Amino acid sequence: MGLGVGLPTCRSLSRAAVAAAVGAGLALSAACGGGGGGGSDRLSVGVLLPGGGASRFGQFDRPLIEQKLRQLCPHCPAPIVAATPEANVQQQQLDALITRGVDVLIVAAIDPKALRSSVEAAHRAGIPVVAYDRLAQGPVSGYVTFDGATVGRLQGEALLTAMGAKAHGGQIVMMNGAVSDPNAGWFKRGALSVLNGRVRIGKSYDTADWRPENAYTDMTGAIAALGPDRIDGVLAANDSLAGAVISAFYASAVRPVPPVTGQDADLAAVRRIVGGEQYMTVYKSYAAEAGAAVRMAVALGRGEPVGSVATATVDSVTTRKIPSVLLPSYPVTVGTIKDTLVKDGIYTIDQICTPKLRSACAKAGLT
Template sequence: MRKRGPARRIRTRHVVAALVAGIMTMSLAACGGDGEAGADSFTVGLLLPSRAVPRWEHSDKPLIEKRVKELCPRCTMAYANAQNDATRQRAQVTSMITKGVEVLILDAADTRALRSSIQEARKAGVPVVAYDRLAEGPVSGYVSFDGAQVGRLQGEALLKAMEDKANGGNVVMMNGDPTSPNAAWYKEGTLSVLTGKVKIARSYDTLGWNSENAHANMSAAIAALGPNRIDGVLAANDAIAAGVISALKSAGVSELPPVTGQDADLDAVRRIIKGEQYMTVYKPFRTEAYAAAAMAVALGRGEGLRDVATTTTDSPTTEHIPSVLLAPSAVTVGNIEQTLVKDGVYTIDQICTRQLRPACDRAGLAR
């Protein structure tokens, strides 16, 4: 089959907003309320890629577990975390298949390296839902966010923060892990906004999406450019942003340039309130998790995904994958309450520690 680059071909069949409403309000009666469906009893395997990004275990895992249980009360969950090791994750897939899981939700540590494992699952009759990252191989469904839009939101926010330096300002791009197709997707969206408006002074890939590697890369950028010649940093996610900011502080930069992020980690939200990080991208984890759970339960029952998927996506190996691609939103200090607090991601008390109380007051975050 002809291979494609990082850009995805997407065919939309329904309005995404309608799907989101359906996922969030789907009644238990419609998903196993009668006697026969209520007798369902199978195991859903959940495989997440790492612990470097806090959202995986703090948000996605409990939300998926909760929704699977709501949709299929007698179903059970099996869980494994690859800790950024594709070899470990391949072994985890094999183990789950051997133990009899009937469907897998897989966020691949390496989307190419897991291809053989997905083929193994297919041969065993175990459908795979690709979660957050589009793995190669014969996946049965895919749930994520529009990665190009994530990148555009980051680029647009950075330009706004650099209004007085946009023409000729130096930007350092701290991209994600190249083993993830999402990293290229985010970068593509970002460059569609930044190209021709700023100078990309340095660009780095961040292995593992972790803070330590980001710190090392940012230290190299500071050494090459000088601590005061960096006007903005495009950090692909909040863990990378943390490493960027720590490197800038270590270099003695007192007036930090605007730094982007993604995932709305609690520490990142606090950095935004302190003025250390300019923005993050909020991806409604609940909606993504619920869509994946709905796909998994449907596939476990031997049903199709027509009532869940809103579009189809082509991977480098597989065409017409039933998909849900959700819309992200930008979060800055001015709309934390209207986004993250309103959606119940965090309470103001969680965000505003005693030390942050004055900054929260200035940001208008009232208890």
């Protein structure tokens, strides 16, 4: 499960004592050797991500989390990172980190409900859990994400713009995320806040496990049910789903493809935007998210309050007033790629502009 051998951490208090102290809101830095030195700067951090490799979490979040931890806690061992797309495997990984006795956890839950018992076990063991990007159920100590209502609203507004005159009474398909992910419902509600009353929703799907192959199957069914010429736009919740939607249109010989939204600013999606296949994506600063999560995790691991990091509170179905950071998001269309993704160093023009896209890049000012 990718949980290699870690370095020693602060354990001058028993787990029961740590749990009691955390529950009472007491600082533990003195017992751990004092802030800025000793055990408090040897924090063992466990990080669980819902994907690695070519996924957004592997490309961006993991290295950013590792880099920020080195900055904030230079004497801390490297974080113990485990990534998987499988909910049951992630629960096993979380249980293994609890048994190992890490000081603090950063968890991007695949299935927030399924992780509840493990989050409760971490709480009993005195291990604070920072929910990352997705709000896990159970007694999490902090939460860092992007404002999902804003993400959905940006997607809905962009889709209406792209539809032009068809934004008044036209028909769309909604390709939402997984029901198990509370963010998916958040995005959907944000989108509906601007779409309701403006367009007809011919089909709406909740994509099991966020899997593109499921979105492809659903989109193929929507094209067959509604008719290839009667879909004026698609609200796709992220870029992976957007890619599957576009592939389904191509497989059904639909040309041109109607406007399709996305999220995450995947490189493949940015190239599709340049090439005119996808209308927009939503850019979220992963550096800001990783930075806030690590600051929160280090504070919690040292037994310090997170009030200086958290700017809001959020309720889950199990826990009220979770200290939270809700970060902003930004719409990206072909005309704003240079001033957002390129300017922020997410991608270079050379990465975006493959030989096939050179003329489209020149037209978009990506030179």
